[in-house]
Amino acid sequence: MTAEGQREPQVVVVGSANVDRTVRVDGFPRPGETVMGSELATTPGGKGLNQAVAAARMGAAVAFVGAVGDDRDGALLRDRLRAEGIVDHTVTVPVATGAASIVVDASGENTIVVSPGANHAIPTDHLDAVADLIGGAAVVLTQLETDLDVVARVLALASGTGVLTPAPVQNLPAGFLADVDLLTLNEVELATLSGQPDVAGVEGAMAAAATLDVATVVVTLGAAGAVVVTGDDRWHLPAPAVEVVDTTGAGDTFCGVLAAVLARGDDIEMAARTAVTAGALSVTRAGAQEAMPTADRVTVVHSPGQSPLAGPSSSATLLAWESRSTPPDA
Numbered sequence: 001m002t003a004e005g006q007r008e009p010q011v012v013v014v015g016s017a018n019v020d021r022t023v024r025v026d027g028f029p030r031p032g033e034t035v036m037g038s039e040l041a042t043t044p045g046g047k048g049l050n051q052a053v054a055a056a057r058m059g060a061a062v063a064f065v066g067a068v069g070d071d072r073d074g075a076l077l078r079d080r081l082r083a084e085g086i087v088d089h090t091v092t093v094p095v096a097t098g099a100a101s102i103v104v105d106a107s108g109e110n111t112i113v114v115s116p117g118a119n120h121a122i123p124t125d126h127l128d129a130v131a132d133l134i135g136g137a138a139v140v141l142t143q144l145e146t147d148l149d150v151v152a153r154v155l156a157l158a159s160g161t162g163v164l165t166p167a168p169v170q171n172l173p174a175g176f177l178a179d180v181d182l183l184t185l186n187e188v189e190l191a192t193l194s195g196q197p198d199v200a201g202v203e204g205a206m207a208a209a210a211t212l213d214v215a216t217v218v219v220t221l222g223a224a225g226a227v228v229v230t231g232d233d234r235w236h237l238p239a240p241a242v243e244v245v246d247t248t249g250a251g252d253t254f255c256g257v258l259a260a261v262l263a264r265g266d267d268i269e270m271a272a273r274t275a276v277t278a279g280a281l282s283v284t285r286a287g288a289q290e291a292m293p294t295a296d297r298v299t300v301v302h303s304p305g306q307s308p309l310a311g312p313s314s315s316a317t318l319l320a321w322e323s324r325s326t327p328p329d330a
Contacts, residue, residue: 009063009087010263011055012137013256014127014154015048016119016145017066017090018098019073020288022248026106037103044080045100045288046119047143047167050249054256054278055141056084057294060263063087063137065130065154066146067118073097074118080289089130093121098145108244108283114145114168122150127157135159138263141255144168148176155179161262165255166193182268183214184255190219202227206234218272220254222247225276230268237273239280249288254279257298274298 023037044053052064064086068074074090074097081088098117104110127134127150134140140158142151143165155162156179163182166172169189177183191199196208202224209217209229216230225239257278261271278298285291 007061008136009061009133010138011052011060011062011141011256011259012065012134012139013048013052013055013062013141013259014065014134014146014150015051015141015143016046016098016114016116017044017049017064017068017077018046018100018114018117018119018145019043019076020045020100020102020248022102022104022287024104024106024286028103028105028111041287042076043287043290044077045102045249046077046098047145047165047252048119048141049077049080050252050288050292051141051143051165051256051259052086053080053084053289054253054292055260055263056086056256057292058257058260058274058278058298059295060260061087062260063089063133065089065122065126065134067091067093067095067122067126069093069095069097069118071097073099089133091123091126093118093123095121102248104246104248104286108246110246110248112248116145119146122146124150124153127153131157139163139259141165141259144170148173152176152179161259163255163259165251167251169193177212177214180214182216182218182262183212184218184220184251184258186220186222186251202236206236210234216268218258218268218275220251220279222250226254226272228268228272235269237276239276242280242284244283246286246291247283249291250279250282252288253282253292256292 022041025037029035056062096117098119099115101113134157138160141163161181164180169192194208199208205219205227225237254275258275261274281293282291
């Protein structure tokens with residue numbers, strides 16, 4: 001149910017909500033080494049909540065389903081949902097709110113350790129209570145920071161496009177991907193799920209993605225952009241060159257924007273191109289949600305006469321992007 005004046009959700013995200021505790025360092029410590037870092041920053045995060053925020057900033061009507069603890073961290077996450085205009089379907093459970101410890105080095109790369117907490121305690125009856133919400137959404141997003149049985153139930157309930165981000169990656173039970181319409185993953189996750197020895201680069205990613213039994217697979221390649229494999233069609237979508245500040249949340253930005261563009265009725269080509277641009281923009285600022293762009297900052301221009309799903313077409317597409325000095329409103 002939505003409040004009076006709110007739009008019915010087009011995108012429903014079921015998944016994790018964490019509080020990110022981030023410190024910046026010159027270089028990652030070696031085993032047994034202690035290094036000095038920046039002041040600790042505490043911000044809302046979690047793959048599920050990140051994806052929901054990214055979709056909402058692209059203009060989609062979004063609902064979030066998850067779990068938080070009855071603690072200060074849980075209140076912080078609910079405040080972020082409210083501030084972003086996301087319909088809040090979180091449930092409070094007697095477990096501490098999930099948290100992530102993030103270290104970012106001088107090049108913008110990161111290491112992340114997640115303590116799942118409440119994210120692993122989403123009650124089954126809560127999913128039953130929101131079954132109509134999930135079933136009525138144009139796009140449903142989920143990840144692997146919650147229990148696998150929760151993810152499987154969500155994908156089974158989805159009647160729109162069911163999207164899975166298999167992160168943190170793990171070996172999945174046989175048949176787990178049967179209800180997945182669109183799989184979005186990076187090269188490390190692709191290597192694990194495909195069992196392929198070499199998924200590096202555009203051609204390697206395309207070949208490995210084609211082995212997965214999912215209708216559409218989108219592989220993010222960092223600075224190289226992304227590849228899309230759907231049926232017999234496969235193509236490469238390059239990313240604009242940017243100055244990297246922090247890669248935290250770039251993949252979640254990609255997934256949320258992809259979902260928002262699909263939900264408004266655009267095809268997978270347009271959705272993926274827009275997501276590549278948004279992901280590139282997100283790494284030009286520090287933080288995850290703090291760096292996610294709004295729709296007015298992301299423009300994808302198609303060359304006249306270009307045919308969607310026509311294969312690799314980097315020269316036929318212009319990616320226009322803008323990096324402003326002020327972050328989007330939180």
